[in-house]
Amino acid sequence: MASPTTSVPLVYSRCSSRGSYSPVFSCRISTAGSPSSSSSCINYFRKRQRFKDYTMSTELVNFASTERIVNGKNGPDHLLVLVHGILASPSDWTYFESALKKRLGKNFFIYVSSCNSYTKTFSGIDGAGRRLAEEVAQVVQKTKSLKKISFLSHSLGGLFARYAIAVLYSTDHLSHGEPGDSSKADCPTGCGMIAGLEPINFITLATPHLGVRGRKQLPFLLGVPFLEKLAPLLAPVLVGQTGSQLFLTDDESRRPPLLLRMTSDCEDGKFISALGAFKCRIIYANVFYDHMVGWQTSSVRRKNELPKSSWRSLDGYKHVVNVEYCPPVSSEGPHFPSEAAKAKEAAWTTPRTQSTVEYHDIMEEEMICSLQHLGWKKVDVSFHSAAWPFFAHNNIHVKNEWLHNAGTGVVAHVADSLKQQESSSSLAAGILP
Helix, strand or coil: CCCCCEECCEEEEECCCCCCEEEEECCEECCCCCCCCHHHHHHHHHHHHHHHHHHHHHHHHHHHHHHHHHHCCCCCCEEEEEECCCCCCHHHHHHHHHHHHHHHCCCEEEEECCCCCHHHHHCCHHHHHHHHHHHHHHHHHHCCCCCEEEEEEECHHHHHHHHHHHHHEECCCCCCCCCCCCCCCCCCCCCCEECCEEEEEEEEECCCCCCCCHHHHCHHHCCCHHHHHHHHHHHHHHHHHHHHHHCCCCCCCCCCCHHHHCCCEECCEEHHHHHHCCCEEEEEEECCCCCCCCHHHHHCCCHHHCCCCCCCCECCECCEEEEEEECCCCCCCCCCCHHHHHHHHHHHHCCCHHHHHHHHHHHHHHHHHHHCCCCEEEEEECCCCCCCHHHHHHHCCCCCCCCCHHHHHHHHHHHHHHHHHHHHHHHHHHHCC
């Protein structure tokens, strides 16, 4: 009679907590002859325990190997931080993250921020920005191979990122590693560091850089005077301190609003210096059908600066219709004159349409003048020919792969822009003395 046999096939199962694969054994007992002795049962359970012990030890080895890859000299050296917008979560980046990993290769460590999910985005741009800065600092501290950093943000996340980089900005070239470790200390551009790393790309998608107001900057109000009058009053109730900051009605009347302060170096932080530290600044803006963020505020342009085009897509990048480089423009500012303080108070206490428009006109001009101190690449996107053009705000970063896939051309353009800048940085590093 055949003796009982035990087959032990080796299979692999995904470890959900770390995304790695570990060998797992499964036991299959053949009962030919139906042994009933207690010794057979004891042997079976002894083997099963050995299998468990082996699995646990293998997982520990794999985890240690992963740590060495991330933290060692051969790990990724370029941190790319993805920042979502209002009432959103890291899942908004699922498609974008996957596409970037396929296109960018192993030099990039792509990190999706999770510190400001959902209603945490209501706590104010400054509060969310500080949380983001702390989160990034922790990632940098734990990942020793990093030398460079870039940000890619959608909607309100772009303002969070602008605040965070001011918190993380430093003019000294100290490494974030061990004392005396100068491997990350040298910034070739000599213009400052972000979290101890060399800043490379700062990219925003449909971000309200100039705040929101009226039909042009908050399109879903449709230009209806009654709605425009109520919006600044309801915004703090609906979305907290963030709402006041977006409508430029935060703080007391005599103090400049936060978004204006964020276009300069002030006591709150070195905002313009932090932005200027990046080698490349790119703005993606929806031309039509974005009912959350208007074209002017997302592209940092005056109305008469908005380009006129045939809106034909660029080759290989569907719905990307225009790319232009805007060089730095020297100007004074920003200023918060006495008439701006009076207009701000009027916009808050008696929010008539006219007083609100006057206040925002003054603030918008001051912010544009200050942000134009830096050079920007501006990319215009138009979903007018898409199946669902009214989803433009979510199409631009493919929030859902099936519903918002019209934005895949934008994703490809962002990825190629990152690759191009990475190649340029590598070439420049190779020719430095």
